[in-house]
Amino acid sequence: MLNDISLGRYVETGSVLHKTDPRIKVILYIVYLVTIFVVNSPAALIALALLTLVQLVTAKIPVKVTLSTLKPIIPLTLFIFLLNLFTLKQGQMIWQWRFLTVTDYGVQRAVLMSLRILFLILCTSVLLTLTTTPLKISDALESLMAPLKVIHVPVHEMSMMMSIALRFIPTLIEETDKIMKAQVSRGADYDTGTFINRVKGYITVLIPLFVSSFKRAEDLAVAMDARCYRGGEGRTKLNPLKISGRDIAVLIVFLAGAGMLIAVEFLYGK
Amino acid sequence: MAVGISVRNVDFTYKTDEGESTSIKALDGISLEVETGSYCAVLGPNGSGKSTLAKVIDVLELPDSGTVVVLGHEARDDSTCYNIRQKCAYVFQNPDNQIVGTIVEEDVAFGPENLGVPLPELRQRVDEALKYVGLYELRGRQAASLSGGQKQKLAIAGALAMHPEVLILDESTAMLDPISRDEFLDLVEQLQKDKGITVITITHDMNEAARCEKIFVVEHGKVTMSGTPAQIFADPDKVIKAGLELPPDISLVNEMAKATGSKITRDDIKDKKSRIEAAVRFAKNAKEVPAMDLSGHREKGEKILEVKDLSFSYDDGKSFAIEHINLDVYEGEILAIVGKSGCGKTTLISHLNGIIRPQSGDVRVISDNEILTTKKKKDITRIRQKVGLVFQYPEYQLFEETVEKDIAYGLIKMNTPGVNREGRVKAAALLSGLPEELLTRSPFELSGGQKRRAALAGVLVMKPKILVLDEPAAGLDPVGRREMFDTILALRETGTTIVLVSHNMDEAARYADRIYCIKDGREAACGAPSELFENEGKAKSYGLSLPLLYKFSSKVKQTLAKDYPGIDVMPPYPDARNEAASIIRSVMKC
Numbered sequence: 001m002l003n004d005i006s007l008g009r010y011v012e013t014g015s016v017l018h019k020t021d022p023r024i025k026v027i028l029y030i031v032y033l034v035t036i037f038v039v040n041s042p043a044a045l046i047a048l049a050l051l052t053l054v055q056l057v058t059a060k061i062p063v064k065v066t067l068s069t070l071k072p073i074i075p076l077t078l079f080i081f082l083l084n085l086f087t088l089k090q091g092q093m094i095w096q097w098r099f100l101t102v103t104d105y106g107v108q109r110a111v112l113m114s115l116r117i118l119f120l121i122l123c124t125s126v127l128l129t130l131t132t133t134p135l136k137i138s139d140a141l142e143s144l145m146a147p148l149k150v151i152h153v154p155v156h157e158m159s160m161m162m163s164i165a166l167r168f169i170p171t172l173i174e175e176t177d178k179i180m181k182a183q184v185s186r187g188a189d190y191d192t193g194t195f196i197n198r199v200k201g202y203i204t205v206l207i208p209l210f211v212s213s214f215k216r217a218e219d220l221a222v223a224m225d226a227r228c229y230r231g232g233e234g235r236t237k238l239n240p241l242k243i244s245g246r247d248i249a250v251l252i253v254f255l256a257g258a259g260m261l262i263a264v265e266f267l268y269g270k
Numbered sequence: 271m272a273v274g275i276s277v278r279n280v281d282f283t284y285k286t287d288e289g290e291s292t293s294i295k296a297l298d299g300i301s302l303e304v305e306t307g308s309y310c311a312v313l314g315p316n317g318s319g320k321s322t323l324a325k326v327i328d329v330l331e332l333p334d335s336g337t338v339v340v341l342g343h344e345a346r347d348d349s350t351c352y353n354i355r356q357k358c359a360y361v362f363q364n365p366d367n368q369i370v371g372t373i374v375e376e377d378v379a380f381g382p383e384n385l386g387v388p389l390p391e392l393r394q395r396v397d398e399a400l401k402y403v404g405l406y407e408l409r410g411r412q413a414a415s416l417s418g419g420q421k422q423k424l425a426i427a428g429a430l431a432m433h434p435e436v437l438i439l440d441e442s443t444a445m446l447d448p449i450s451r452d453e454f455l456d457l458v459e460q461l462q463k464d465k466g467i468t469v470i471t472i473t474h475d476m477n478e479a480a481r482c483e484k485i486f487v488v489e490h491g492k493v494t495m496s497g498t499p500a501q502i503f504a505d506p507d508k509v510i511k512a513g514l515e516l517p518p519d520i521s522l523v524n525e526m527a528k529a530t531g532s533k534i535t536r537d538d539i540k541d542k543k544s545r546i547e548a549a550v551r552f553a554k555n556a557k558e559v560p561a562m563d564l565s566g567h568r569e570k571g572e573k574i575l576e577v578k579d580l581s582f583s584y585d586d587g588k589s590f591a592i593e594h595i596n597l598d599v600y601e602g603e604i605l606a607i608v609g610k611s612g613c614g615k616t617t618l619i620s621h622l623n624g625i626i627r628p629q630s631g632d633v634r635v636i637s638d639n640e641i642l643t644t645k646k647k648k649d650i651t652r653i654r655q656k657v658g659l660v661f662q663y664p665e666y667q668l669f670e671e672t673v674e675k676d677i678a679y680g681l682i683k684m685n686t687p688g689v690n691r692e693g694r695v696k697a698a699a700l701l702s703g704l705p706e707e708l709l710t711r712s713p714f715e716l717s718g719g720q721k722r723r724a725a726l727a728g729v730l731v732m733k734p735k736i737l738v739l740d741e742p743a744a745g746l747d748p749v750g751r752r753e754m755f756d757t758i759l760a761l762r763e764t765g766t767t768i769v770l771v772s773h774n775m776d777e778a779a780r781y782a783d784r785i786y787c788i789k790d791g792r793e794a795a796c797g798a799p800s801e802l803f804e805n806e807g808k809a810k811s812y813g814l815s816l817p818l819l820y821k822f823s824s825k826v827k828q829t830l831a832k833d834y835p836g837i838d839v840m841p842p843y844p845d846a847r848n849e850a851a852s853i854i855r856s857v858m859k860c
Contacts, residue, residue, distance in 0.1 A: 010372070012410065135372050167372045170414040175666075181625050182667040185659040186728060187651070187683030204679070207669035211714065219367035225330055226360040227370070227381040227428065228352055234386045238379035238396060 009170075010133050013060035017131045021247040022140035028254045029127045035258045036119050040112065043268035044261055048119060051257050055126045069125045070118065077114045084110035134166030136239075142232075143241055156232030164220070172213065179208050274306035274436065274468050275327055280336035282322055282491075296322035298491035299336070304484075306341075306435075307466045309459065311479040314488035315513035316718060316747045320472045323488060324438045327470070328358045341435055356385060359429030363441040363745075365421030366414075374416070374424060375400065375409040381432040399430040403457060417611060419450025426457060437461065439471040443478065444745050447611045447773040448815050455481065474747045476517040477818055487512050500540040515748045518776055518846065519545050519822035525850035526552035529560040549826040550833075553857045560851040562843075571601030573636060574767055575622065575657070575736055580631035582617055591617040592791045595631070599736065604758070604768040606782035608775070610813055614791040615771045616662075619738050622769065623657035624650045637735055655684055658734030662741045664725035668713035673704070676713050677727045684732060698731035699724075701764070703757050719750045723757075730761075737761060739770040743777070755781055775817040779803060779844035789813040800841040823849050834860045 012018065017025070039048055056066060084106060091105025128137060138159035145155045180190065183204045190201050282297035296319045304310055312320050325331045326338055329351040338345040343353040359381075362368045371377030378396045387395060400406040403423040408416070416424060422442055429437060439458065443451045455478060462469045471478065479485055480499045487495040487502065489512055495502055503509060503520045516524055520539050527534045530552050538548035577597040583590045592614040599605055607615050620626040621633050624644035633644040635653050642649040642656070661667075670676035677695045699709060704723040708716060713724055722742075729737070742758065743751040755777065762768055772778045778785055779799040787795045787802060794812040795802050803809050805824065809816045816824075820842045827839050830853070838856045843849040 010412065133372050133376070135376050163372065164370065167370065167414070170412070171366050174414075178661065179667055181620065182659075182661045182664060185623055185625050185654060185661075186667075186680040187654060187732075188679075189683070204669050208667050211669075212666050216364075216367045219362065219364060220370070222325075222330055223360070223362055223368035224370060224380075226328055226355060226358075227432070228355050228384040229380070230352070230384065235383050236386050236388055236392055237383060238376060238389075238392055240389070 009129065011061065011065055011130050013062075015058060015060040015131070016246070016250065017055070017059040017126070019246070020131075020250045021241055021243050022132050022136040023144055023241060024243070024247050024251050025127050025132055026137070026140045026144060028251065028258075029123065031255065031258050032123050032127065033120070035261050036116055036123065039261055039265050041265055041268050044265040045112070045115060047261055047264045051261065052119060052122050052126070054257075055254075056122070059126050059131050061126060061130055065130065066122070066125075069130070070121060073117065073121050077117050080117060081110045081114040084113050135163045138163035138166075139237070139241060160232075168216070171216075172209070175212060176205060176209055179205050272306045273303050274308075274341055275302075275304040275470075276337075276339045277302050277323070277327065278337045280326060280333040280338060282319075282326060282331060282333050284322075296491055297326065297333070300488070300492055301336075302486055302493050302496065304468060304470060307462070307468055308484060309462050309469045309482050310471070310484040310486065311482040312470060312472045312486045312488055313474075313476075313479055313512075313514055315749060318488045318513075319491040320488050321440055322491075324360070324440050324470065324472055327436075328360050328438055329354045330360070356432065357434055358436040358438060359432055359434035360438045360440065361422065361425045361429060361442040363444050365418050365425065365445065368425055368428075369413045369421065371413060373409075374405060374411050374413050377413050377424060378409075378427045378431050381428055385432060395431045395433070399427040402430060402461075403427045417450070419446050419453060419611070422446060422450070422454055423457065426454075426461075430461070434467065436468045436470065439469065439473075441472055441474065441745075443473065443475065448775065449610060451475075451478075452815075474751075476515055476748070477519075480517045480520070487514065489513070498536075498540075500536040503539055504534055504536045506534070513747065513749045515752075518817070518819040521846040522819060522823055522826070522850055523549050523552070525846045526556075526854065529558075529850050529854055530556045531558075545822070546825050546829055549822075549853075550829050553826070553830060553854050554833075556854040556858060559858060560854055562848050562851045562855075564848070571603065571767075573598050574601040575599040575636065576634050577618075577621070578632045578634070580618070580621060580628055580633065582621070582626060582629050590791050592621075592788070595788075595793060597786055597793070597796070599767060599769060601735075601767050602762065602765060603783045604762055604770065604781055606778040606785045607769065607771045607788065608773075608778050608785055608814060609788035609794070611773075613788045613813070615788055616740060618788065619659065619740060619769065619771060622736070622738050623654050623659045625659065635736070651684065655686075655732050656734055657736045657738060658729040658732055659738045660726055660729050660740065660742065662744055663722075664729075665718065665721035667725055667728075668721060671712060672710055673699075673713050673716070673724050674709040676724060677709075677731050680728055680732050694731050694733070695727075698727040701730050701757070701761060702727040703753065719746060719753075722746075722754075726757075734766065736767045736769060739768065741771055741773065743774070751777075775803070775815060776819055776844070779817045779820070781844075787812045787814060799844055804841065817844065819844065819846060819849065823853065826853065830857060836860055 039045060085102055086100055088103060088106035088109055089101065091103040093101055093103050095102040142155055142159035149155050188201055188204055190198060278301050279299050280297050281299060284294045284296055286293055300323060312323060314320050322331065326333050327340060329345040332345065340354045341357050343350060345351060345354055369377050370380045375396055378399055379392060382392050382395050397406065400409050403426050405420065405423055405427060413424060443454055446454060458469055461467050471482065473479055482499060485497065485499055485502045486493050494512060495508065503516055506516055506524050509516060523539060523545050524534050526549050534548065537544060539545050577595055580595040581590055581593045595618060607618065609615055617626065621628060621644065627644055635642045635656050637656055642653050644650060644653055668676050670679060674695055677698055678691055681689060681691055681694060696706065699706060702723045704720060704727055708720060713721060716724060743754045746754060758768055782799060784797060785799055785802050789812060802812065803816055803820050806816050823842055831837055831839065834857065837860050840852050840856055843852055
């Protein structure tokens with residue numbers, strides 16, 4: 001029942017982007033995040049779309065995976081689209097029916113906002129989740145935030161917590177599916193009925209899921225103890241992060257892409 | 271040989287927040303010594319303190335009193351614990367709850383990384399460990415995508431990469447199918463021989479224990495018996511009293527000894543060869559014709575459920591989880607569905623009450639002169655009332671405040687008017703063997719076995735005509751397993767038809783009237799246990815391993831056939847007593 005969730009899933013294709021140092025990818029991700037929110041004009045949006053396409057091709061992500069990444073956020077995108085479409089009252093009115101009005105500005109914003117969400121998800125997937133294992137992402141964050149240790153931020157612990165949370169996503173999805181099936185065979189129904197009843201129905205999944213998650217957490221803590229885990233002090237790494245020439249090249253190329261987007265925005269925007 | 275692990279007069283109590291009254295004394299002055307490089311088993315019923323013992327040895331818990339010395343290090347406080355943990359690797363029961371790394375090789379590296387092993391030695395250790403367990407090719411895969419057996423091998427690799435001297439297996443094989451289990455044990459035994467690693471295995475599987483050099487039986491936090499498997503199992507009464515059982519082969523030898531009025535000795539059962547010799551000797555010495563109990567046999571009822579040409583694919587037809595399955599279930603029978611992990615058993619049983627709707631083919635339930643089909647949406651609710659489905663580890667589905675409410679959940683959901691709810695709940699609890707006084711308790715306060723019964727009652731409350739059970743006895747101790755199957759037999763007596771999925775061939779042969787075997791999603795065979803398990807070659811061609819009892823008894827019969835060329839070889843009986851009687855009878859006829 002929950003098989004088609006691919007948000008946060010890693011897909012190995014062995015592309016250049018997969019091999020790039022995760023710290024570079026995290027930096028690029030932040031750059032692109034800012035860029036996506038700076039970009040406004042149609043020309044720049046088209047350029048952004050092209051650039052995203054180039055990223056997807058570089059990462060060798062199959063079309064099917066891309067689509068399944070976008071699928072779960074379609075309702076949200078649609079919601080944001082409609083919200084912008086009907087609530088913005090500025091600009092020229094182009095359509096009216098009873099209390100609903102649509103303005104040209106509203107259309108523009110609605111398109112822009114929903115595109116931003118889509119690009120945001122694609123960018124997160126292609127630069128981070130699809131091409132970088134959770135452990136590498138947390139390694140990168142740990143390394144990038146290392147200076148914060150001076151002010152006693154538990155950087156290692158935070159990254160360990162994050163990577164474990166990510167590691168257990170597939171396990172918990174599988175478990176949720178199992179519990180739902182068991183409850184359905186006892187007569188539970190998650191697809192029909194009023195909204196309130198459906199939400200109530202999920203209690204029959206959430207409680208067992210919480211209970212077993214606590215058990216898992218306890219087991220895992222003991223297992224980590226047994227494998228001599230005692231914090232970040234003195235730990236070595238199987239795959240230590242190392243910046244190579246190719247990583248620098250990737251950084252320059254992608255930064256240039258982001259720079260170009262901003263240039264297009266300022267040349268053609270407004 | 272030198273003593274590697276010594277535990278002396280150790281007490282350990284699990285303290286709870288509510289004070290003395292609720293704390294549980296897990297170890298009560300336990301003492302034992304394990305020799306370096308030996309292979310030993312710790313047996314005992316659930317809750318006897320076995321796991322706590324293992325945790326105390328690995329200093330995952332510090333003893334309240336007494337001493338633990340492991341490889342010359344004494345466990346005193348948190349500062350010394352890493353000296354021991356580094357040398358003691360621990361593999362737990364649940365494969366999922368001990369994997370830290372997302373990718374296979376990252377997980378193997380976790381231990382040595384913690385020890386501060388530098389590169390390139392770290393890489394070398396990881397690769398070596400992965401090669402040793404046979405997962406090197408999968409090193410880049412997601413750990414979550416491995417099968418259960420592979421996950422446990424991964425746990426071993428993670429342990430090996432730390433270069434341990436002691437390996438503790440805490441019911442590590444409990445969740446594996448028999449083939450993965452054998453592979454896992456072979457690997458462990460290889461390790462013990464190659465690297466001289468001391469292995470301590472905690473298990474409920476008597477056959478596994480019989481493979482060890484030494485057995486410790488733990489009851490109520492104390493060691494009550496210790497010795498070689500032959501020493502322990504030569505006293506069947508004591509073994510049964512301790513909540514354990516005999517391994518299938520020794521059980522047959524014992525039954526043959528009983529039938530001839532004698533008793534087994536240590537020498538009779540000290541190894542495989544002597545067990546066969548002893549069985550042959552008892553068969554020859556028999557004077558009386560032993561009685562047989564054939565009350566279990568019954569006539570076939572009417573067809574109650576049929577699966578017609580059922581196929582199902584999880585990936586739009588690229589590959590099929592099950593393909594062209596045809597299966598009839600008859601009223602009042604016990605049908606076992608068997609096959610390797612991942613062969614499609616769970617997919618098939620999920621179809622039986624419409625949890626999965628057929629993509630092609632049909633599932634029909636025939637009852638009270640009408641035919642319901644899972645193809646029709648309007649039939650589904652009624653099918654779910656008639657076909658109860660209990661998944662593996664059903665205790666994970668409990669959620670209500672009280673056991674009573676949890677059991678009643680299905681009744682409320684299925685909206686059956688005019689039913690005495692309270693009466694039905696009580697009846698269901700009784701059928702599943704749950705004491706009535708537990709009904710008002712929270713399901714989360716119950717013991718593991720009680721939780722499972724509560725979950726079973728939650729399905730029985732609908733009074734299903736057909737009860738489908740996926741591995742109902744998984745993870746239970748020998749007494750728990752026996753009680754669970756007694757419950758199932760009692761349910762059958764009340765007229766419920768039983769379909770059960772099992773990994774344990776001895777149990778499938780013993781309790782099922784018919785066995786349906788799936789191999790790679792297709793029907794491999796269907797018939798009486800004695801047909802499917804007629805000989806090893808036949809069973810293998812279906813992808814099955816022979817029940818251990820059959821395997822042993824066929825060797826006994828072969829040896830007998832040499833001495834009595836004219837002997838009538840009867841098809842095997844699935845329980846040791848009848849099989850012993852049958853062998854003796856055929857010898858006496860000659």
